[in-house]
Amino acid sequence: MTLRAVSSTLLFFGLGFVLEHLPMPEMLSWFQPPWMLLFITLLVLHSPHWFGVWVALPIGLLLDVEHHQLLGYHVLTLTIYIALLQALWRKLKRFNDLLLSLVVIALVVVNQLVGNLALWAVSSDSFVPIWQPVVSTALIWIWLRALFSIITSKFSFK
């Protein structure tokens, strides 16, 4: 990985954390998109050989702090999410936009379900919403992916 790639990745993650912290209008606060999850999806789909499950540990811990969640919660959900993305990558690269979007939405559902299952197993009194992140993912994924494509092609990230 070149210095440019490392700094771009750090910038990308930094932007993800800023967006995660960005307050939404009160009426829309339930539909805060899972920015970091979507950013990681873009990175894993673009460079699956670089962004493996190791990403889950540092980013997951920081997301736990950001969302005041039990430490380890996002490490678990991201590990399973990235592992699934990597396992499906060969098929996904042949999918068209619509199919890929549907798979990403399904994976977000799986991510939320895994999180709920883990919380139920460990603390039994917590719950994370399932459908709100799915709705926001469905709304922004296609635009985010298009923007990412423009950036990667314009700056020739490889």
Next chain:
Amino acid sequence: MLAINVNAPTHTLIVHPPRIIALVVLSLSLMWVDAHYSLLQSVRYQLGYLMLPSQTLGQIPGSIGRWLEDSGASKQQLQTQNQQLIARNLVLELKTQRLAALEAENANLRELLSASEQVDDRVLVTSVIALDPDPFSQQVLINKGGEDGVFIGQPVLDAHGLLGQVVDVLPHSSLVMMIADANHAIPVQVNRNGVRSIALGTGSLSELELAHVATTADIVPGDLLVSSGLGERYPKGYPVATVTSVEIIPGQSFAVVKAKPSASLDRSRYLLLVFNQGAGRVPSKDIWRPEK
């Protein structure tokens, strides 16, 4: 679209089951420890420093919005607001004078009773910077943290009554669980006659429910519920809610009592963190303070 890099080398693309299993075991262990012990609280606190730049940047749009809102007010509006504040200040000063006399009288009475409780609470003003997006929890993020002396378990008030307690502390921000959260309960008593109960959060910002109130209990709509200080988490005597309805269902042992929180849970921007010295001292086993 190029978002999927079709040229990515596939020979290195291997899902490593041992690595995944190790991370899953590690994360579940971390979650279990964090859920049952406060061992990881200091790790969380230190990681909070890493989040500081993104949190600061994330707050900028909100700050700009508030600044625009404030600076957009016309001179006429400001003058009206100023007059209202002057009038309100006079009323509050009058009340404070009466309160000071009552406080002195209370202290004398306590001295006579050899009671050790202190009535003066040190407070710190803070403001709400974000709401928890989770629709199933009623929590807010405030702009004071461990660096300001905030600790887990600390009571939080607004101008009208008890708002909640601190449940997570980072260096420069803290998470407050409001009394309306479905996981929250607070011991209360009726101000009129001292009948004790426990006010449970319902998940709705406008409603609390009293637990296990006997059908014969002397509680009527309009009664003010204040914190009883039992449980040693909240200070005693702060307004919590006003009873809105008492329903007695034939055949049921307990009445269904609903109350409206005194604090403006969905509107308050400025809050008070209470560093109470006496009544309502938080049990030390429930407190976590960052090490200085």
